[in-house]
Amino acid sequence: MADNDAPQLSESQQQALEQFTAVTAQEIKDAIPILRRSQWNVEIAITKFFDGETSDPVAEAVAEQAAAARQQIPPPPPLPTPGSPLRAGSRNRGTISPAPRIVPQPTAVSRRPSLLISLLLFPFSLVWRLSNSFFSLFYTLFPFLARFRTATSPPSRTQTTRRSQNPRDTAARFIRLFEEEYGTETGLDFFEGGYAQALDLAKKELRFLLVVLQSDEHDDTASFNRETLINPEVVEFIKTQNIILWAGSVQDSEAYQVSAALNCAKFPFAALISRAPSPGSSQGMSVVSRIVGPTPPQTLVSKLTAAIMTHSETLERARATRAVHEAGRAIREQQNSAYELSLARDREIARARREEAERKAREEELARARADEKVLLAKNRTAWRQWRATTIPKVEPTGKDTARVSIRLRNGERVIRRFNGDANMEEVYAFVECLEYLNESATNEKTPEKPSGYTHEYGFKLVSPMPRQVYQLQSEKGGSESAVKDCLWPTASLVVEVDDDEDDEGGEDN
Numbered sequence: 001m002a003d004n005d006a007p008q009l010s011e012s013q014q015q016a017l018e019q020f021t022a023v024t025a026q027e028i029k030d031a032i033p034i035l036r037r038s039q040w041n042v043e044i045a046i047t048k049f050f051d052g053e054t055s056d057p058v059a060e061a062v063a064e065q066a067a068a069a070r071q072q073i074p075p076p077p078p079l080p081t082p083g084s085p086l087r088a089g090s091r092n093r094g095t096i097s098p099a100p101r102i103v104p105q106p107t108a109v110s111r112r113p114s115l116l117i118s119l120l121l122f123p124f125s126l127v128w129r130l131s132n133s134f135f136s137l138f139y140t141l142f143p144f145l146a147r148f149r150t151a152t153s154p155p156s157r158t159q160t161t162r163r164s165q166n167p168r169d170t171a172a173r174f175i176r177l178f179e180e181e182y183g184t185e186t187g188l189d190f191f192e193g194g195y196a197q198a199l200d201l202a203k204k205e206l207r208f209l210l211v212v213l214q215s216d217e218h219d220d221t222a223s224f225n226r227e228t229l230i231n232p233e234v235v236e237f238i239k240t241q242n243i244i245l246w247a248g249s250v251q252d253s254e255a256y257q258v259s260a261a262l263n264c265a266k267f268p269f270a271a272l273i274s275r276a277p278s279p280g281s282s283q284g285m286s287v288v289s290r291i292v293g294p295t296p297p298q299t300l301v302s303k304l305t306a307a308i309m310t311h312s313e314t315l316e317r318a319r320a321t322r323a324v325h326e327a328g329r330a331i332r333e334q335q336n337s338a339y340e341l342s343l344a345r346d347r348e349i350a351r352a353r354r355e356e357a358e359r360k361a362r363e364e365e366l367a368r369a370r371a372d373e374k375v376l377l378a379k380n381r382t383a384w385r386q387w388r389a390t391t392i393p394k395v396e397p398t399g400k401d402t403a404r405v406s407i408r409l410r411n412g413e414r415v416i417r418r419f420n421g422d423a424n425m426e427e428v429y430a431f432v433e434c435l436e437y438l439n440e441s442a443t444n445e446k447t448p449e450k451p452s453g454y455t456h457e458y459g460f461k462l463v464s465p466m467p468r469q470v471y472q473l474q475s476e477k478g479g480s481e482s483a484v485k486d487c488l489w490p491t492a493s494l495v496v497e498v499d500d501d502e503d504d505e506g507g508e509d510n
Contacts, residue, residue: 171248194254201244211262212246213259215268233301241304266293273286273287385436386440388433389440401485403488404418425462425487
């Protein structure tokens with residue numbers, strides 16, 4: 001494409017051509033084709049130049065424009081060329097302007113071309129790659145020709161193209177290249193993140209943000225960095241004022257978008273951003289000072305100082321307002337915490353009272369159950385004694401097989417009775433247990449019944465005092481019931497010994 005095509009362009013196309021050549025340093029004959037392939041969208045053309053074109057550039061341009069229209073993203077303001085005069089009032093503006101929040105969007109991926117088109121374009125692509133590799137090797141072997149080549153021809157894509165990365169990786173790459181060029185002991189603390197993250201941090205912490213934009217192709221970049229940016233006075237000023245420092249190269253997509261949004265007209269470029277009211281600033285952040293072109297360190301510090309002094313009062317008011325809000329929130333949190341603690345304490349007291357009431361209720365229920373069980377046991381025992389008394393013979397047996405037994409009761413009385421020798425020892429125990437009911441059974445007209453489900457246990461033992469011998473209900477040898485003739489025949493003297501757990505009422509009269 002020849003240079004005589006430029007006059008045939010419309011005014012908007014010429015303006016886009018000037019913006020593209022100002023950033024990329026491309027010649028007009030090389031810039032017009034890429035702009036046409038990008039539908040004269042400067043931002044897409046710059047991205048293609050630095051990040052490389054996809055297989056279908058027209059489809060990509062249409063997709064980018066459609067995406068921008070859907071998201072209602074306004075196009076960036078036109079950039080004047082480095083050599084053209086700036087608009088009136090744009091250089092060293094005395095008024096502030098809004099600082100937009102720029103979030104770089106990933107490049108849209110176009111669809112792959114068909115196999116037939118790929119085969120047709122393969123020879124041209126192969127020739128381009130071989131030529132590019134040859135020139136890269138040539139300039140690598142003869143590095144002194146690189147400067148001459150830069151001055152006489154557009155920069156090689158192998159020298160300017162950078163692989164697209166996320167904002168954090170892009171910032172890390174810029175910091176690494178800066179330290180490799182100017183050393184690691186510069187004292188500058190660059191923000192390791194994207195521009196949007198740095199802007200959000202400055203807004204959150206109410207601090208100043210210094211944005212430094214550079215172009216690797218600009219002749220004043222190295223001198224500005226070496227003489228001004230890493231100057232001890234500038235470094236100390238940035239640290240003293242607690243300024244967030246974010247820098248980037250317009251060879252990267254994010255830095256280019258930031259330069260377009262901040263109306264960067266010349267490199268190197270510095271902008272001081274702070275929280276200040278300005279028309280159209282939705283984020284509340286504004287550019288309060290612009291420093292364009294090479295600037296001595298004293299001038300840079302004086303301009304930044306003047307801007308900081310002008311807008312420090314706004315930040316102080318914002319800090320005071322935030323402090324009041326923080327104090328109010330802290331008081332509310334303390335009140336809420338005290339209220340929650342009081343509620344927890346009341347709940348704990350209510351729970352303890354409830355558990356104590358439940359414990360007392362359980363104890364009372366258990367006591368009632370034991371009392372009922374004790375009453376039932378006493379009732380069954382009395383009924384069993386009355387029933388058992390009716391089974392004891394009223395007349396003592398006689399004969400040679402009878403045993404005469406003398407029994408001293410618990411109350412000290414002595415009772416003498418004869419028992420049949422073939423009877424079991426249980427008869428002797430039953431006689432002692434039911435002694436008080438023997439006379440009643442003789443007078444009662446109604447025969448008592450044996451209580452069902454009740455097993456009687458004797459609460460005493462019959463003991464022979466000398467020598468001491470305890471007579472059990474069952475024989476110790478075979479486990480069968482002991483007979484009277486085996487234990488008490490022909491005579492015996494016994495004493496009633498009461499167990500410790502025997503009911504006092506049951507044997508009180510025995």
